Amino acid sequence: MRNIVARLCMSEDGIVERPEQWLSDPQPALGQLVGAAETVLLGRRTFDRYAGSLTGLEHTRNLVVGSRPIVARPGTEILQGDTRRVLTALKAIPGDDLYVIGSLTLVRSLLRWRLIDEVSLLIHPVAAGRGMLLDRRLLRLISMCARNNGVLEANYRVRYAATVAPSTALVSAGRWGGTRSRDRVASTARPAVRTHA
Template sequence: MGKIHVHEFITLDGSYEDPSFTMPYGFADGMGEVLNSFMSSCTGILLGRNTFEMFAPAWSTRTAADDPGAPFFNDTTKYVVSSTLESAEGWQNSEVLGPYDADRIRELKQDRDLYISGSGTLVRALLRDKLIDELHLLVYPVVLGSGARLFDGLADIPLTLVDSDVFDNGVVHLSYGSAG
C-alpha cells in the first residue's frame, strides 16, 4: 500500500490559508532537501479544489529553469477532490475525482504514494479518517491571529513525532506519523 505525504506551511498559531506569511523568511538551505525526501517517491498529487485553482495557473507555465519543482508538479498526475469542479482543464495530467470519499482515497493510494500541499479542508478530512501517513509541517515563527487554522474542528488525532529540523531562517520542520 502506498502512503499519503502531506506538506503544509503553517504559522505558530496554525494558520495556513494565505502562504504570503512565508515570503519574509525565504527558502532556507535544506528546505528543498526535506521536501524532496518524501516528494521523490510520490507518483500522484492529491489536491482540494481551492488549492488546485491556485496552483494550476502558477505551476502550469513554469519550467525547470524557473523552478526545480516544476517537472514534478507538471508531469505528475494530479487528482482533484471536488464536488463542484466538472473538469480539471488548464493543467496537464489533472483529473477530478469528485466529492471527498475516504474509500476512493484508500483505493487511490493502494498502489502509489500521494503528495498533498495546502488543501486544508481535504487534509482535515484525511486526518479525521486516519488516511495520512506522514504530516510534514514547516512552522514559521510568526503568529497571525487570523486565517483558517489547519487543525480547526479536529480533536483526538494522535500523532507521533518522527523527525524534526531547524533551518537558519527560523522555520522548523516537524514530521509526524500516525500514532495509531
C-alpha cells in the same frame, strides 16, 4: 500499501491556512511542499489558487478532489465519485506515496476518515495572527530538522485512537434465580476468575 502524507506550511503561532497572507514570498515555500513528490492530491480551491504558479506541480501527477468542475491542466486528473472510497482504493494500489499539498479542508476530511499516515509541517518563523489551526493531538513527532531562513520541518506520524468495540447489554435471570438486570460489560479483555464452592 502506499501512504498518504499531508504537507502544510505553518506559522509559528500554529496557523496553516492561506500562507500567502502571512508569508512575504510564499511561492518558494509552497514549492518546497511539492518537493520530489510524484503524485499530489489537491483540493479544488487549492488547485484553482495555485495550479498555475506553484513550482514543481508541472512535473507531478495531480489528482484534484472536488465536487464542482475545474479548469483542468495537462497532467491533471479529477477524482470522480465518493472521495473516501476512491482514496481508500488508491492507497491500496502499490506505488509511491501520495502527497496532499495545502488543502486544509481535504486534510481534515482525510484525518476524519483515518486515511492520512503522516503529516509534514514547514514551520515558518512568522506570526500569522489569525486563521485556521490544525489539531495536532493525533500527531506524534518522528523527526525534525532545520531548513534555510529559520524554517523547521517537523514530520509526524498520525496516531489514531483505537476503536472500542461496543459493549453489549446482557440480560440474565441467573441460573439460581438471580435478578434480571441490564449491565454494560467492559470491552477490554480481563482474566477470568473462577470460584468454586
